[in-house]
Amino acid sequence: MLRNKLSISLISLLASLLTCEQASARLYDDVMASGHIRMGVYENFPPYSFIREGQPTGVDVEVARRIAQAFGLELQLHWITPDEGLEDDLRNNVWKGHYLDKDEANPLAMKQLADVMLRVPYDKAYAYKQDSLGYLINEQVVMTAPYQQEKWQVAYDGQRLDAVRTVAVFQYEPIGVEVDSVPAFYFTSAMGGRMREMTHHYPNPETAFKAMKQGEVAAVMAMQSEIDWWLHQAGDKRYRLAENGFPTMGKQSWDIGIAIRQSDRQLGYAVEEVLDRMIQNGDMEKLFAEYGLRYTKPEFYQVMMEADAER
Template sequence: MVVRILFLICVALSSYANARSYEDIIESGQITIAVYNDFPPYSFLQDGEPAGVDIEIGKHIAKGLGVSVEWLWINADENLEDDLRNAIWKGHIITRQKADVMLRVPYDRRFAYAIDGYGLPKNELVVMFSPYQRESWALVRDHEKTNDIRTLAIFQYENVAVELDSLPSFFLGATIGGRLRDKLVHVDSVFTGIDKLKAGEVAAVAGMRSQLQWGMGPLTSQYDISADGLAAMSIKSWDIGMAVKQDYRELTYAIEGIITPMVNSGEMEKLYLEYGLSYEIPDYFRTE
């Protein structure tokens, strides 16, 4: 009897965990969407309820498909491959739960079609599609400390906060012959850096533009946000899209039919503006 019960539980969990086809999603009346946990302004809990740009986009997808939405909250792993494995094609290491679609996936054709050391595709188990935003790195500066100097040279003398192990951290630590290294203040998040900026402990914070805008809120004349000084970064901006399991391309076509009109009509930009964020259309739409 115990063995039978355990078997039925395993079957139920297996059925619940699997990413599903478009037909299965429509038939079930529900879609599971993976979003990053505690990642404002994209996906987070506000008064106990899911909020953020990606949450709103997920709701639009569910509404367009005529189904309800369930969120699979995931924590960022060491790299994107790990996140895609955990959210889409293999599932959580303990629960094995998977999502039907994952949001906030960097959309890069070189990454999507990358080849490993054996000449085999590295990401053949997922399909990356439907870019909906272009993200970029930026700096928020305190003019009273930087004296309106737009180059990075000022940070030989003034502290700048950077998130630990982020691309801005590596770049600022190496640029100008490493002369800024001793002025980098490593923080656990952009928002901790913003707290230090407002307290006068640093002269600037480097991070993703949308997070800087969200954390700062309406700017006073004391601060501004720009990419001045970051032109030499290896990656300055990138498209953000989605991913599903390789088997379910029909789902990508259905979702693209919802997202593309949002981008082209300006509805996507309006959504970002409602969160106090600027919006940049993905390069994907410009090159087409």
């Protein structure tokens, strides 16, 4: 009798947990019927998504608003705390959830997931990456709808450097980078490590840029939009954009798109239509310009423009 009661209790618990997981993952019809859409954006990540004067702001926050408006839905922001890697972020926020991230109203249930996650690198090789057994690592999500191309950028202090025509200058002049980032790895390993001693590490691009203003470093390297943002905030022509490339770095530009659950491609298609319309009619470029940022269309649109020009 006791064993039967325990079995029934276990089955009930498993069923309730399953119900909680299913309640967290919503399909297209659920989203439209609910009256709201949850858009995943990274927290404290200017100029993309952050809080300013108590209000959510940033390029991705505004993109999320435009998507919600296009569907006639209320926007609910799902703030994402970065984990160790993109795979963890996708798992924790798009298709499964983190077991420690509980709903305060219901301690047995995980918090609801994002319906759509923004600022996801759009790369087919990564999307179809396999583990050692040949299984797709990201089989639970679909990465689609590129809406921006991002790249690495250097800004420098024009009172210390006349120009930055080659990264070789950073054998002699200090440069600030975000710790554990691609720029950090590049400047500590490229050119046989000859720039390592001149590479200064900071918690984020904002502190690196502040260090340049205070004279600690002569330049900063981060993503183009981040550099544009801090130059725009500084409003000082003393700080300039470098035009050099980064030899031996490998991939120096990449597309940014969205991630949705594998089980809800219909929602992904609907969001893709909104983003495509914003790109085609120039709204996306205007939005970036409002934040003082340059906008580069994703590779697909660039190829399409080149094909049209050849006709």
